[in-house]
Amino acid sequence: MMNIRDAVETDLSAILAITNHAILVTTAMWSVTPVDLEGRTEWWRQLVSRNFPVLVAEINGEVIGFGSYGSFRPFEGYAHTVEHRVYVAPSVHRRGAGAVLLRALIDRAIAAGIHVMIGAIDAENEASLALHRRFGFVETGRMPEVGRKFDRWLDLVLMQKILGR
DSSP: OEEEEEOOGGGHHHHHHHHHHHHHHOSSSOOOSOOOHHHHHHHHHHHHHTTOOEEEEEETTEEEEEEEEEESSSSGGGTTEEEEEEEEOGGGTTSSHHHHHHHHHHHHHHHTTOOEEEEEEETTOHHHHHHHHHTTOEEEEEEEEEEEETTEEEEEEEEEEEOOO
C-alpha cells in the first residue's frame, strides 16, 4: 500500500538519494553535479516556507519517490502558475508511484488556487510524456537542444495543464 504525505526533514536523506540518482544516471534532471544533504535541506525549507508542497511516496515506511512544485518564474504575473517535479527511485519505476505523486500535486495545486501547472520534460522521456498526457497535460512547446548532459544535446518539452478558471 502506497502512502503520500508531506515530506519532513527526516525524509531528506531518501530524497537526496533519489535526486542524486536522477542527476548521475538519467536525463530526467539536467543538473550534472550531485547535491548534498545541506543543499536538499535548504531546497525543502525554501519551498515549505513559501507554502509549496514537498510530498513523498512511501511503501511500508520507505520513501520511494517525491514530488514538489514551486514558482514557474519569479515575476508577479506568474503567481498562479507553478512548475512541478516528480522523481521515483529506480527500484519502483513504472509501478504507479509517479502517477500517485502527480495526482497529489495536482490536487494540492487546485486546492491552493493555482491556475496552471507546467512540466518541463526531456523529449526522449516517453514514459513521463505519456504520464502527463494521461493526466490531461498538453504539449505547449518543444525547445531543441537547450540542454546538454552526457555529451549530447537534449530537447525540452513543455507541457501544461490548466487547473481552473
